[in-house]
Amino acid sequence: MPSFDTRVPAVLVRLDPNPFHHGTLGAARSLGRAGVAVHAVVESLSSPVVRSRYLRGAHLRPVEPSPAELTRLLLRVADQLRLRPADGASHSALLVPLDDITALSLAECRPELAGRYLLPDQSPEQLARVADKAQLAETCRSLGLPHPRTELPTSAEEAAAMAWSLGLPVIAKWSRPWLLPVGGRLRSTTIVGSLAEVRELYERTPQAGSRLLLQELLPAGRDLDWFFHGYVDSGGGCSTGATGRKERSWPDGAGLTAVGRWTANPAVDTLARELLAALGYRGVCDLDFRLDRATGAYHLLDFNPRPGAQFRLFADRDGLDVVRAMHLDLTGRAVPAHLPLYGRRFVVENYAALSYVSSPGRRYAPEPRTAAGGAAGEAAWFAADDLGPALAMLRGWVSHLLRKGLLTLRRGLRGAAGRPRWAAAVPPPSVRDRGSTTPSDRMPQR
Numbered sequence: 001m002p003s004f005d006t007r008v009p010a011v012l013v014r015l016d017p018n019p020f021h022h023g024t025l026g027a028a029r030s031l032g033r034a035g036v037a038v039h040a041v042v043e044s045l046s047s048p049v050v051r052s053r054y055l056r057g058a059h060l061r062p063v064e065p066s067p068a069e070l071t072r073l074l075l076r077v078a079d080q081l082r083l084r085p086a087d088g089a090s091h092s093a094l095l096v097p098l099d100d101i102t103a104l105s106l107a108e109c110r111p112e113l114a115g116r117y118l119l120p121d122q123s124p125e126q127l128a129r130v131a132d133k134a135q136l137a138e139t140c141r142s143l144g145l146p147h148p149r150t151e152l153p154t155s156a157e158e159a160a161a162m163a164w165s166l167g168l169p170v171i172a173k174w175s176r177p178w179l180l181p182v183g184g185r186l187r188s189t190t191i192v193g194s195l196a197e198v199r200e201l202y203e204r205t206p207q208a209g210s211r212l213l214l215q216e217l218l219p220a221g222r223d224l225d226w227f228f229h230g231y232v233d234s235g236g237g238c239s240t241g242a243t244g245r246k247e248r249s250w251p252d253g254a255g256l257t258a259v260g261r262w263t264a265n266p267a268v269d270t271l272a273r274e275l276l277a278a279l280g281y282r283g284v285c286d287l288d289f290r291l292d293r294a295t296g297a298y299h300l301l302d303f304n305p306r307p308g309a310q311f312r313l314f315a316d317r318d319g320l321d322v323v324r325a326m327h328l329d330l331t332g333r334a335v336p337a338h339l340p341l342y343g344r345r346f347v348v349e350n351y352a353a354l355s356y357v358s359s360p361g362r363r364y365a366p367e368p369r370t371a372a373g374g375a376a377g378e379a380a381w382f383a384a385d386d387l388g389p390a391l392a393m394l395r396g397w398v399s400h401l402l403r404k405g406l407l408t409l410r411r412g413l414r415g416a417a418g419r420p421r422w423a424a425a426v427p428p429p430s431v432r433d434r435g436s437t438t439p440s441d442r443m444p445q446r
Helices: 022-033 067-080 100-113 124-131 133-143 156-166 195-202 266-279 322-330 349-358 388-417 421-425 429-435
Strands: 010-013 038-042 057-060 093-097 170-174 189-192 212-216 225-232 240-250 256-262 283-292 297-304 345-347 377-379
Touching (some): 038 067, 057 067, 093 100, 124 133, 124 266, 133 212, 133 297, 156 195, 156 212, 170 195, 189 195, 195 212, 225 266, 225 322, 240 266, 266 283, 266 297
Parallel strands (some): 345 377
Antiparallel strands (some): 170 189, 225 283, 240 256, 256 345, 283 297
C-alpha cells in the first residue's frame, strides 16, 4: 500500500439526500482502511454510512444546500477539526465531493475554503461544461466526440417535433438534474415513447428547474455499456484510470451500475484520456459510454466530475483507487502506477436484486482468471470488517420499498374510485398514443 499522510483527514460531502448512495460508503472505507480519519456531510444521522466503523464523525448537510450555506458549514467543521489556514498540509483536510451539485458548489466555495481544505484546481465554469447535460452536448460537438444526437426544445410543440425527428422512443434528460425537487416524481433521465409524453414532460420544466433535452436513444444490449473512472493529478497526468463494463443497471438499460466488471477497452480508454487532456481537466471523473453497433463508435453519454458510485470496482492489487489517488496527490505524495485487476467485479446488492427480478435472463460470459489469482470482487454494502452499514441499508431499503408499494396502491385506489365504471375500458391518452399510427401521435421506431 502507498504511504499516506495520515495527518490530513478527509471530509466527504454529499448534498444529494439519497441515503442509499453507496459511493459515500466506499470512500469512507477506502480512506479509513488507509489510516485516514474520515468525516462526512450527510443527509441524516440515521444514514447507513454513519454506521461505518471507518467514519470518525458525521455532520448534517445544510437545509438549503447553497454554496454560501455549505461554506459556513465547512468552516464550522474546520474549527471542530482544528484546521488552520496556510500552515502546511498537516492543518488542512481533503474535501471529496460525492455528487455533481457538491462538486459545483465546492468549486464556488474554493476561495473561502483555501488554506483549510484541499481541492483539485477546478472552476465552476469548467465543471458546468461537463456536468450540465446541455453544455456537455455542446462540448462534444465542439471537440468532435461521438455523442447521441441532442435537441433542446423551447416549447412543448417543438419538443414533440424534435422527438419525431429523432425517432421514438427518445431519451429525455433534465440538463441540471441536481435541481430536481426532492421527493418529486421527476426522474433525471426518462425513456419516452409517445409525443404526448414528450409534451407533458416539457410542460414540467418550471418544476424541474432546468432545461429539457431530448436525445436519440442508442439501442441497449450486451457488452454495449462502458465507463471510465480516473484521477487527473495536479500535473495533468492520469496514471489512475481504468475502463469497466456495465453488466446490469437499474433501471434496466438507462440507469446506474448494479453489476460492473473491470474490463480492458482500449478504444474507450483512449477516448476518455483524449477528452480529459482537451478539457485540461483536473480531479476525479466518471464517464459513461455506449457503443453504437451501427457505426462502431463509442458515444459519451455522461460526464460526472466526481467519483462514480462504483469507483471501488477499480481498487487495484495494492488497494489504490481514484479517491486514494486524490489524497496522495493533494498531500504532495507520489501516485503509483495503477495495477490492473481485469475481471474484478462490483455488485450493488439492492439494485442488483431489482435488476435480476426485472430481467433474470441476462447472462454474461465469465472473465478469464487473472495472473494475480482470479477475478476478485467487492460488494457495495457488505464487508466482513464493517457490517453496520449493510444491516442499516437492509432495514432502510425494506422500509423504502414498502412505502413505495403503499403509495402506489393508494394512488391506484384513489384513481379507481374517481372514475366511472365505463372509464376502465378506455385506455388513458398515453396508452392510446403509444398504440396509434397517426403522424401526430407517434413516429415509427427506428
